[in-house]
Amino acid sequence: MSKTAWATTYYHFFMNALKRHPSLDMSYFPAEKTFDATKLKNKFDIILLWENHPWGSPDVLEGIKKINIPVICRINDAHDAKIKGKIQYHEKYKIDHYFGYMPKPFFYKYYPKTFPYKEIFYGVEPSLYKNLTPFSKRIKSKILCSGAAASNKLSFRLKDVLRGEQSMWKHYKLRTKCIDLPYVDYTSTLQHEYINDKYPLLLMKYCSSISAHSLYPVIKYWESTAAGCLTFMEVTEKNYANILGFKNKETAIFINEKNYKKLLSEFIYDQNNPKWAEIAQNGYDYTMKNLTNDVAANSLVELFKEYVK
Incomplete structure (x- = not known):
């Protein structure tokens, strides 16, 4: 390797x-x-x-x-x-x-x-998540979403459905919906300078980030909380993300296809509420204790x- x-x-x-x-x-x-x-x-x-x-x-x-x-x-x-x-x-x-x-x-x-x-x-490699940028010094007006995503184009969706379990829409449905929102900054997996060990630096630029995978929780979930982000985390009965042990509105904010717009906009329109920094800190503490x-x-x-x- x-x-x-x-x-x-x-x-x-x-x-x-x-x-x-x-x-x-x-x-x-x-x-x-x-x-x-x-x-x-x-x-x-x-x-x-x-x-x-x-x-x-x-x-x-x-x-x-x-x-x-x-x-x-x-x-x-x-x-x-x-x-x-x-x-x-x-x-x-x-x-x-x-x-x-x-x-x-x-x-x-x-x-x-x-x-x-x-x-x-x-x-989560602990040494990469030291000296975090203070929550108050980060971007508040945008929410970060990064990683692979599907396409909303009809031609793509028609081809994608033929891929069965490899379908991008099956894996990234909610993530793809989130990146269409005007207050979400999206970066793909590799098309930016913050790859490899620099990825935590990208996360630390933002107060909040989205971790969404519709079939199972991925490393991005606990990378985001480790970076001190208020993490909007897709947690449903279908994707079993509850196994990670995060608690809704205590260590992360749980989102799904029905509530994601409401919960994301709540942060955008109430950016200075101290509860966001508290949840982000709790998420960081939980991650560094249990998920490194x-x-x-x-x-x-x-x-x-x-x-x-």
Whole structure:
């Protein structure tokens, strides 16, 4: 995994947080097409895989069934498990347990219920969220919305519906609706200068931001609160975002397709109300206590202990 890749949220968890954990002695191996797993025998307690797919993990782990080392594997998108042939790697990699920030109900919608899975919310590297810009010094007149979005064009929507579970509208419906509002500043995932480790700096420019994903909560949810933003967070029965533990109007503002305009406009037309800064601070405190990479590393270590006696 390269730190030059745009997804440095993953880099910091795997390459920094796990390495600094006092209970772990990490060794890293480059992801070639084929890896001889037999050379790990009697040297390691756990094999940790980047993903159950040869994008970041080897396509072949030679001799994996000949060695008695538990295999723990991160999962990325669950909805493309069948599309990308990920399920076949369960036996191919001899995976014992999966983990990721996808809610369990969403994971088991696409994977067999016999596959053990643990929710671990990694992604916030504490060092990137120090020295926050004071809430009073940030942009108030606009609300930030960033990341991928769908298109409102009819031609796009007609094509998009054919993509099934890959549909942009399925994933980003509310986010796409939000960016049409005149007081929302939108930036796409990469078309700006604040990529990689600079992303927190973009968040810190604004008092408030929108974190919306219609199928499950994404890292953006706890990145936004970690940056001290008043976070308008899509939380519904459908996307299971309540598993994160945020509380409506205490640590975040919960939005959905019915109330988002009302709640966003309440902030815009009452910008100086001190309750917004209080909610933002509470969200920051909750995140730094419960949703950092170090907390996630502790959770992963507890999983390792289930397999190492």
